[in-house]
Amino acid sequence: MNNQVRIVVGGGLAGLSAAHSVLEHGGKVVLLDKKPSLGGNSVKASSGINGAGTDTQKHLNISDSPKAFYDDTATSAGPELTRPALITALTSNSAPAIEWLTKTFGVDLSLVSRLGGHSVPRTHRGAGGAPGWAITSALMKKLVAEEDKAEGRAKILKNAKVVKLLQTGDKVTGVEYETGGETVKLEGSVIIATGGFGADFSPAGLIAKYRAELLELPTVNGDHATGDGHVLVTSLPTHAGVLVDMDQVQVHPTGFIDPAQPDAKTKFLAAEALRGVGGLLLNKDGARFVDEMEKRDVVTEKMWEVIKNGKGPVRLVLGVQAATELKSHCRCDFYVSKGLMQRFSNLQDVAGNMQAPFKDLQNTFASHKLYASGQEKDPFGKAHFHNSDINTEEPFLVALITPVVHYTMGGVSVDDQARVLDASGRPIPGLYAAGEVIGGVHGKNRLGGSSLLEAVVFGRIAGEKAAKGI
The missing domain is CATH 3.50.50.60 (FAD/NAD(P)-binding domain)
Known part of the structure; x- marks a missing residue:
């Protein structure tokens, strides 16, 4: 040494x-x-x-x-x-x-x-x-x-x-x-x-070079994430480094949409832990469309299908048990204070906000409970459930979400x-x-x-x- x-x-x-x-x-x-x-x-x-x-x-x-x-x-x-x-x-x-x-x-x-x-x-x-x-x-x-x-x-x-x-x-x-x-x-x-380089949205930047179709997406990266190291290593005058898998940019399925700034380029991440503790993803009609515990690329693809088919926006919905488990971990109170999540007294209020039939939402949660208990098989192949015994008369947290550039x-x-x-x-x-x-x-x-x-x-x-x- x-x-x-x-x-x-x-x-x-x-x-x-x-x-x-x-x-x-x-x-x-x-x-x-x-x-x-x-x-x-x-x-x-x-x-x-x-x-x-x-x-x-x-x-x-x-x-x-x-x-x-x-x-x-x-x-x-x-x-x-x-x-x-x-x-x-x-x-x-x-x-x-x-x-x-x-x-x-x-x-x-x-x-x-x-x-x-x-x-x-x-x-x-x-x-x-x-x-x-x-x-x-x-x-x-x-x-x-x-x-x-x-x-x-x-x-x-x-x-x-x-x-x-x-x-x-x-x-x-x-x-x-x-x-x-x-x-x-x-x-x-x-x-x-x-x-x-998840914030490198410049016209001549790395996203433009390798995944130009993602330029229109929002990001959850800080403005420092512009691929500086990639440029340094490949700019060596001799014996330069090389880049691999540069087209593999992870689009995370769940970034918060702030209703006050829906078009903001930089968004807060709705962490995967929100789904890990039992959060469900619902289309505008209150129906599930994916195994919430699938890999990120799969969930993102299913969300794109929902949005493309006119069934958006997509909402992330947490029952009171899931929200309580993540109270400090994912700063749910902070998200509520920032308007990124809304708190509702019960599922009836959620349905009213979504302008979706209450009975359809009830069926979604009742069916999910049956899948979790093993009485029926989840149509999306979900095998891992957590906090699935949701009382629809208790509070809910709800957020509008969208895919975001997350990780390169x-x-x-x-x-x-x-x-x-x-x-x-x-x-x-x-x-x-x-x-x-x-x-x-x-x-x-x-x-x-x-x-x-x-x-x-x-x-x-x-x-x-x-x-x-x-």
């Missing part, structure tokens, strides 16, 4: 995980972020973080394994885009990632739920607020504490935009960044953790050691990447709960390999 600094570009969960991993393995680290505050999209993640074979699962008598998690992830990715080495890295390191967060940073991840596409409950969260904020803020606070130590092994630079990667021969040897009107050079190996599965090509690869598949010396900026882990569809996990797992790997010079 030499004394050269390790440079982390990006202050979301992947970058923070990488920075802490560098420190744990004896290195010095400088973390740069172009924004005035850290966190990225990670702080907004609200469904949880996946882990297979964790102590929490065992405590709750949930039988799971990295193999089962691998199989679910590969199924979601699709046979053509499954990359076994990357999926193995993600799933085999999932339980250690959960342990690292709970024991090193004191993050509460004591609750487990099941999201769409998972064969067992494995998405961890705590009893407090949104897990993305709980996890990311814990790592932020500890890195700030490390920066304050006399040893001077950690440094955080905000409002510092990296504009160029430096090379000596084939090796990446540092970065050039802009801050306060000045351009500064910094030497060291580099970990790219700049996130995805494509990105920088890496191996299972988080090393950036060139066009021939060779690692580029001195260059690593982690988080949403990397491509190939999720194939055509990312499972809910795997974005935070990808950030932690590959961030930790990148930090360790960079610190050891591997």
Whole structure:
């Protein structure tokens, strides 16, 4: 281990995980972020973080394994885009990632739920607020504490935009960044953790280049998510990195429509956890049209069919038990206060608001209860039910929802050691990447709960390999 600094570009969960991993393995680290505050999209993640074979699962008598998690992830990715080495890295390191967060940073991840596409409950969260904020803020606070130590092994630079990667021969040897009107050079190996490109709606941007038909959709990404790392890696003068699966952009089925600003380009995400605890998706007539626990790409496709056939808008409806379970986790009270969700006294009031026949809505909930009990088979193939015994005389929460650009599965090509690869598949010396900026882990569809996990797992790997010079 030499004394050269390790440079982390990006202050979301992947970058923070990488920075802490560098420190744990004896290195010095400088973390740069172009924004005035850290966190990225990670702080907004609200469904949880996946882990297979964790102590929490065992405590709750949930039988799971990295193999089962691998199989679910590969199924979601699709046979053509499954990359076994990357999926193995993600799933085999999932339980250690959960342990690292709970024991090193004191993050509460004591609750487990099941999201769409998972064969067992494995998405961890705590009893407090949104897990993305709980996890990311814990790592932020500890890195700030490390920066304050006399040893001077950690440094955080905000409002510092990296504009160029430096090379000596084939090796990446540092970065050039802009801050306060000045351009500064910094030497060291580099970990790219700049996130995805889900807010890059410029006419010449990455969405326009790879998925132009999505330009009209809203997004739930922050304005920082413009593919900076993708451009940096592919702009190297020699031995440049390459991009994979760039057309694989995840459109999440449920973004909140704010009735006061229905055409807003940036929307709040209606987390998958809302469906995981029993929320139903209904068309304008109050009828279900999909297994709410299906994979995101399937639910999105069914929503498009509903809207195309004139059966929109689509509503997300939660009974009082589901809403109570997620009261703090998904900030339901916050969503109500912002007008993103409406509270109704009973199903009769919901029907009145929807201008749908009350009897039809009653039949929808009565039928769903029969499917959950096993007395009848759900016509959409739903097998996993939660909070399905809904009393229609009790309160409901209802939201208008729409598909939104959510996550970019494509990105920088890496191996299972988080090393950036060139066009021939060779690692580029001195260059690593982690988080949403990397491509190939999720194939055509990312499972809910795997974005935070990808950030932690590959961030930790990148930090360790960079610190050891591997």
